[in-house]
Amino acid sequence: MNVAPRYLGRGSWLARRDPRVLILAIALFxxxxxxxxxxxxxVVLAVVAFLYYRTAGIPFRAVRYQWAYVLIFxxxxxxxNTIITGGELRGIDPRSVHTYFYLPLFGTPVSAxxxxxxxxxxxxxxxxxxxxxxxxxxxxxSDIGPAFARLHVPDRFAYAIDLTFRFIPSLAGEMQxxxxxxxxxxxxxxxxxxxxxxxxxxxxxxxxxxxxxxxVGAEDTIDxxxxxxxxxxxxxxxxxxVMDRTDRALLVGFALLFLLVTVLAFNGASxxxxxxxxxxx
Amino acid sequence: xxxxxxxxDLTFTYRRATHPALRGVSLVVEPGEVLLVAGPSxxxxxxxxxxxNGLIPHAYSGTLQGQVRxxxxxxxxxxxxxxxxxVGTVLQDPAKQIVGATVEAELAFGPENLGLPRxxxxxxxxxxAERSGIRPLLGRETAQLSGxxxxxxxxxxILMMRPRIFVVDEPLANLDPVTATRLLGIxxxxxxxxxxxxxxxxxxxxxxxxxxxxxxxLDDGREVYQGAVAGxxxxxxxxxxxxxxxxxxxxxxxxSAGGRSPGPLAMPWPVGAETPRGAPLRLEFVDVRAxxxxxxxxxxxxAGLGARETVAVLGPNGSGKTTLFRTAMHLLPVTSGSxxxxxxxxxxxSVAELAQVFGYVFQSPSQMLFARTVREELLFGPRNLGRxxxxxxxxxxxxxxxxxxxxxxxxxxxxxxxxxxxQQKRLALAIALALHPVTLLLDEPNAGQDHRTATRFMAxxxxxxxxxxxxxxxxxxxxxxxxxxxxxxxxxxRVVADGPPARVIEDEDRWIGCNLRPTSLMRANARWRAGQxxxxxxxxxxxxxxxxxxxxxARQTGRGGLGSTGx
Numbered sequence: 001m002n003v004a005p006r007y008l009g010r011g012s013w014l015a016r017r018d019p020r021v022l023i024l025a026i027a028l029f030x031x032x033x034x035x036x037x038x039x040x041x042x043v044v045l046a047v048v049a050f051l052y053y054r055t056a057g058i059p060f061r062a063v064r065y066q067w068a069y070v071l072i073f074x075x076x077x078x079x080x081n082t083i084i085t086g087g088e089l090r091g092i093d094p095r096s097v098h099t100y101f102y103l104p105l106f107g108t109p110v111s112a113x114x115x116x117x118x119x120x121x122x123x124x125x126x127x128x129x130x131x132x133x134x135x136x137x138x139x140x141x142s143d144i145g146p147a148f149a150r151l152h153v154p155d156r157f158a159y160a161i162d163l164t165f166r167f168i169p170s171l172a173g174e175m176q177x178x179x180x181x182x183x184x185x186x187x188x189x190x191x192x193x194x195x196x197x198x199x200x201x202x203x204x205x206x207x208x209x210x211x212x213x214x215x216v217g218a219e220d221t222i223d224x225x226x227x228x229x230x231x232x233x234x235x236x237x238x239x240x241x242v243m244d245r246t247d248r249a250l251l252v253g254f255a256l257l258f259l260l261v262t263v264l265a266f267n268g269a270s271x272x273x274x275x276x277x278x279x280x281x
Numbered sequence: 282x283x284x285x286x287x288x289x290d291l292t293f294t295y296r297r298a299t300h301p302a303l304r305g306v307s308l309v310v311e312p313g314e315v316l317l318v319a320g321p322s323x324x325x326x327x328x329x330x331x332x333x334n335g336l337i338p339h340a341y342s343g344t345l346q347g348q349v350r351x352x353x354x355x356x357x358x359x360x361x362x363x364x365x366x367x368v369g370t371v372l373q374d375p376a377k378q379i380v381g382a383t384v385e386a387e388l389a390f391g392p393e394n395l396g397l398p399r400x401x402x403x404x405x406x407x408x409x410a411e412r413s414g415i416r417p418l419l420g421r422e423t424a425q426l427s428g429x430x431x432x433x434x435x436x437x438x439i440l441m442m443r444p445r446i447f448v449v450d451e452p453l454a455n456l457d458p459v460t461a462t463r464l465l466g467i468x469x470x471x472x473x474x475x476x477x478x479x480x481x482x483x484x485x486x487x488x489x490x491x492x493x494x495x496x497x498x499l500d501d502g503r504e505v506y507q508g509a510v511a512g513x514x515x516x517x518x519x520x521x522x523x524x525x526x527x528x529x530x531x532x533x534x535x536x537s538a539g540g541r542s543p544g545p546l547a548m549p550w551p552v553g554a555e556t557p558r559g560a561p562l563r564l565e566f567v568d569v570r571a572x573x574x575x576x577x578x579x580x581x582x583x584a585g586l587g588a589r590e591t592v593a594v595l596g597p598n599g600s601g602k603t604t605l606f607r608t609a610m611h612l613l614p615v616t617s618g619s620x621x622x623x624x625x626x627x628x629x630x631s632v633a634e635l636a637q638v639f640g641y642v643f644q645s646p647s648q649m650l651f652a653r654t655v656r657e658e659l660l661f662g663p664r665n666l667g668r669x670x671x672x673x674x675x676x677x678x679x680x681x682x683x684x685x686x687x688x689x690x691x692x693x694x695x696x697x698x699x700x701x702x703x704q705q706k707r708l709a710l711a712i713a714l715a716l717h718p719v720t721l722l723l724d725e726p727n728a729g730q731d732h733r734t735a736t737r738f739m740a741x742x743x744x745x746x747x748x749x750x751x752x753x754x755x756x757x758x759x760x761x762x763x764x765x766x767x768x769x770x771x772x773x774x775r776v777v778a779d780g781p782p783a784r785v786i787e788d789e790d791r792w793i794g795c796n797l798r799p800t801s802l803m804r805a806n807a808r809w810r811a812g813q814x815x816x817x818x819x820x821x822x823x824x825x826x827x828x829x830x831x832x833x834x835a836r837q838t839g840r841g842g843l844g845s846t847g848x
Contacts, residue, residue: 141382141383141422142382142383142385142386162382166382174648177648178648178651180607180612181643181648182651182661183612183632183633184610184612184632184635184636184641185661185662185665186632186636186716187633187661188631188665206651209648209650209651212647212698220372220374220377220378221378223340223372224372224378225380226339226361227365227370228438228442229362229394229395230390230394232361233362233394233396235393235394235395235396236392236393236396236397236398236399236402237393238385238386238389238393238399238402238403240399
């Protein structure tokens, strides 16, 4: 495991926070946004999420492919979900739906309501991603395990999360080596495709060797951990984490946000709100 | 009173295996002792290590007979946690052993698992960092360490556990000679302080600095020799184990005195002299700069490698040796400067085009293998290049024959990853040859192979017909000196010397400054063959010396003779 996770937010305001705050913040935020179907509130929450993301100081250039993957993945989920459900019509009288047309083959109505549903869902997922990115890129590489452990996650799981964060970039490094091994045998990756989808297609021929090598390598790592008594009893975490006043204030802020959204949800924010500009004439 | 470590009549057969990996091995190690375990690949060394450190039977299942006792207690009846307090194991590949994100986290990992108080762990970190000389590395991320630094950190991680027995598996495999010496110094200090060390290593000559008390030589799971180093040196086969030159010479003298001929002066490698002036260049670097992201590794390299040359690239860990090859193959872009192949810039050439000139064999062959069968693996390249399918059968037969893989029954239908390491290495070579390159680029050709297998592999490469040139990266000084016409010496991403071996080693300070050590073979060549451009391997040089010691009329010479040049 000789590749470090990319600590892109190093030194930023958010990276200086106790890592537990980042983990608890996303948990509180997720619990808040899942209650919301009111697009107006979701826009506000999305703004909060992206302001928070900005404080992590993650250069966009370094993560543009990750954002492209998120957009494609979330776009696919939202589109599929909207087509299957025809748009969640909670709080909407079916007789007052503003239908534009029906999708061929599926027969699903595409309406102002289903489009609002899709936009709200898209904003929700992107907001969640905005709070998730700092966990991957703005927590110090050796702080992830201690952070989860101090949140009372069992030691084995906490360390497993820590290792996973480093295993994934290692896997990426291994994949690049395998790609190089195939390129020197005339396999032209550039021809296979460009853009995020092309990159996914290019990885297909390397999945088998990378997976096998990763499994073989992981066995050695497991041996090495066993030989240093991992998982045989209660462990100490050398890294001490201390929350300062700013950490606590940030945490309280997210807790209040969660409470506020919960109250608003009870008062109608959990019902779908249709964006007026989508309603025809 | 019982010994620190006792292995008694140990036999182990892995689950699903048909033959035992170890057969009736016994040994005793006392405090302060150093035991060297040697033997060819597959001789049972790893199984012995796993039996000592408790992974057998705790993590690997199979049939175990006999016992391993630590301080009189049967390992099979101890918990792994208890065993780890006695035995610390350093794996062959430190990259797989290191789990901490930073050096400090890595050192803390073991004591954290033991649940020690933080103050104790910090105290140990300070003490171990001092002892192993890695204090300047403490704040660094482990991913940023060089290969040598990583090995030292892996050892320090084990020192943190304060075990009484250190088991070290091939620690020198990826280290430059000076870093290797530093590591051996740490192990010697441990033994002097009363701990026991069990070290597994092919490079016997290099490990002699550690002053082992005894040697256990294994072959096919059985003990072939166990006893004092002097006795081992007297019986060891120099073709199977790398021995000091004086030992090889003495053995050849004894054989000669006993009436056995030292043999003809066979030259196992077509030794070339310096590339003649004006000879065509295959690969030329012109002020090349390259690196990874913001980190520049090559700082303006200029060098030309001949079309009919064997060139070894030497230098310390992290000096840019592999990076040089990767830029040549366009696997890494150059940030400035240019690379010429056969006089033409490679700027517009694809990796696929370059692959038809250069066959590149990675250090780890498994990184090149992915197909279901050897046949599919061999045809992957020719298919990508649109070669005629009618020629495939002949092509496969040819490359299998040239790499001696045709002797393995049913080789074409075997999954590549089920082959042994040495076979995988030869398959990687066959894969490269299937594209009909005229030059081979080998990255650490003998890493992970025992002396006999490595020697055979290089001999097989030398015997490949139609191959015009060979460029290889290595840490093995003797391999470079005996096989190359020319040495390219790198340090910190710059060429510090370039020329025939005899000239490059003239400046001993420069040699040592590149973390290289004068070996016994190097000194012997300098002594016995002063002024000669080429170096001989230990056995050939010993035969040469013995023949020269004979009266002139009794000498005979073999193929090539001493004056043979070039390919």
